[in-house]
Amino acid sequence: MNGKAADRTEAISADPASAHAAVDAAADNPLLLDLQVCFPLYAATNHITRLYGPVLARIGLTYPQYLVMLVLWEQAPQTVGALGARLHLDSGTLTPLLKRLEKAGLVSRTRDPEDERRVLVSLTDQGRALRGQALDVPATMAGNMNPEAIDALRETVTRLVDLLTGK
Amino acid sequence: MNGKAADRTEAISADPASAHAAVDAAADNPLLLDLQVCFPLYAATNHITRLYGPVLARIGLTYPQYLVMLVLWEQAPQTVGALGARLHLDSGTLTPLLKRLEKAGLVSRTRDPEDERRVLVSLTDQGRALRGQALDVPATMAGNMNPEAIDALRETVTRLVDLLTGK
DNA sequence: TCATATTATATTGTGCACAATATTATTGTA
DNA sequence: TACAATAATATTGTGCACAATATAATATGA
The missing domain is CATH 1.10.10.10 (Winged helix-like DNA-binding domain superfamily/Winged helix DNA-binding domain)
Structure with missing residues (x-):
């Protein structure tokens, strides 16, 4: 979490000069963008698959x-x-x-x-x-996540897919 | 996008009775949760891998x-x-x-x-x-996405990983 | 009708991804 | 010094995931 990433909380404001933290960081090191976007997505999906494995193996x-x-x-x-x-x-x-x-x-x-x-x-x-x-697989996997987190997750994933596919 | 999903835009409000659209839907069909959360994530990652393939093959x-x-x-x-x-x-x-x-x-x-x-x-x-x-791989991949979309994507992925790992 | 193109699925080959296990190296302890 | 326990990487076997290609069925057009 570098300084520019931290600025993101304020980038929701309408100031166009500070609205694109990732783009700013990319000016220094373009590869940081993939390291911050594509890699976490990849890791998260692997993580999910690994978590479901043992539960699904039971059926x-x-x-x-x-x-x-x-x-x-x-x-x-x-x-x-x-x-x-x-x-x-x-x-x-x-x-x-x-x-x-x-x-x-x-x-x-x-x-x-x-x-x-x-x-x-x-x-x-x-x-x-x-x-x-x-x-009961979804409930088992949801496990210790609270309802708010699950709902936020679903919303986030939906937003992600919208961004990736159509825009 | 069913009725309950559309309600989500207002679920950010403090009303606890309508704050968990995914959980409500899960009461009808628990499997809908995985279909709406895990599957899109999986599809999105495969999509990304497929998009990068040809570009990375060049190097x-x-x-x-x-x-x-x-x-x-x-x-x-x-x-x-x-x-x-x-x-x-x-x-x-x-x-x-x-x-x-x-x-x-x-x-x-x-x-x-x-x-x-x-x-x-x-x-x-x-x-x-x-x-x-x-x-220039990240820029090539970003291609026709505008800077706002990329930044939103990065933020969404970061939020996703926070939800999945720590929370 | 009869070639040609198109469509739908299958096959082949390469490269992940992980669980379970094996191998080798280090550490701890009597 | 032995010798068990632990640690780091490698191996094996199964199952995706996709590009390129093959096969077979249907549609199209002269």
Whole structure:
């Protein structure tokens, strides 16, 4: 936390000369920007994945598999392409992951009779039933965070995604 | 963006009855919380990695390798353990990554004579020289984002990490 | 109709990322 | 000096994640 970063609390004011602390710091060392923005994001995501690992292992899922199941519990069946669009993942990632979920008996993969290029991913009874076991995962993970912190976190993440994707 | 999420703009007020939109939503569907918090974070990080890929490929680095080099450009030599602590990565990730950087001639790995258990990771001349080529990476990536957005992003990420780690 | 282009998924190869374990070096203690 | 305990890094095995490419089905146009 250097001096310029500390100035940020006042940069919310309308003074354009001091409104861009990161840009000011970048004038000295441009690489500081990535060290302050991209690296923390990367570290935070790894941290989350690591925290969920043991909890999800109890219901036999990895973190990416859990996210796929979350989306399928919202709506199924879905094509691989639709899943990829929703999750921002390509087929090279999804195909083997879905095959593992199929092998575990949680989903089924069938060619769409309407269009044989598509593969429909459906939930099996076992896959649907797993939702019941997953229901307390968020609360377990939230654990010792208070409601205000969780809500602030959700808002912050939403803002982050808005900034990154569309603006 | 459902109704409850939209209420969030007013939840900054002191009214405790409406202050926890995410928690309210979680009462209906607990899994919505992870779908709204963890998944966007995961997607955003993948998105960033994908964006940096082509730009970093021009200087022969992957995204995680770039982050390691950023840390080494701040301070070198460092032990593998110190790098891991800074990057929140374990030796199973760092060892092969560092070997690839060594093979590329950017770093050298030597046992610490003081304590032969430690491995010191140093920058080679070529590794130090690469910094010059990396200097415009942040600006290239910032590209079409305006300074306000970048600064907001940095602040958002900082807030996010505070919420996730300490709080 | 029949090539050509497009679309959807799968495959291959490289590089993370981590848990569990192994290896080697140091420290502590009797 | 032994010898257990601890510490630092490496290895192994599994599972993402993506770029590049391949395969197969559908759509398009002369």
